Amino acid sequence: MSPDSPLVATAQPPLHVIDTEYDRIADLAMRVSASEPVLAQRLMDELDRADVHAAGDLPPGVVTLNAQVDFVDEGSGSRRSVRLVLPAEADVAAGKVSILTPVGAGLIGMSEGGAILWPDREGQPRTLRIVRVVPAQA
Template identity: 30%
Template sequence: MTPDSIAVLATRTLTELDHARLAKYADGLPASAIQSVLDNAELVAPSEIGADVVTMRSRVQVVEPAGERQRRTLTLSYPSDADPATGCISVLSPVGTALLGLRVGDVANWVAPDGSGGQLQIAAIAYQPEASGEHLL
């Protein structure tokens, strides 16, 4: 599977604002997984997104579905805010793109540039800007 095919396996829901902001990043990328997500996503107003959907700047708790199920917390960030050492992952990374627009309970699948793959199940959303009334962040 290519990264592009991984990105569209699950139905994605994005806010219109996230979609517009991310489209600017995707414009300069050749046939990217993020472009595939943007092209195939269901769009909703920020005020209408479900609290169980991973949006930009969401802090999510994830587990490896086949592992010991120990929870890790990741924050979905724009590239300029990414800091993997602190759990802030870029939406343009394979993991970030795989998480975007999924719901609690969904499993994110990705293929890294080196060809290795991974999976994380979304166990909970600890913080979502829209659910906190922060619709313009």
């Protein structure tokens, strides 16, 4: 990612991704690259720097697809609890956030206690800190 990209995080925490989710997310990013080029590139950049694990070898407390995630916007102090999902399952009113939203792309692969500087929908930087991750049901 270029340093002048609007989605650059100043400190990039380690990321962990399950191998099968890596493939699904990469395919999704490629499919939306024409309509959402910045977001698609950010997802690909995040995948490129992630440590890829088999599902059984993923460290505990990592945000995966279908995980329940509690996080705090450190700028506003607001706390949210969301489930990270694929676009077809997204339902903001039900707390299901698509990986193809700025916050969804920022959460994938993060670990409990980790924080990332991430833009909101208006492009304003926000520091999101992961408070708790409840793994997806098998």
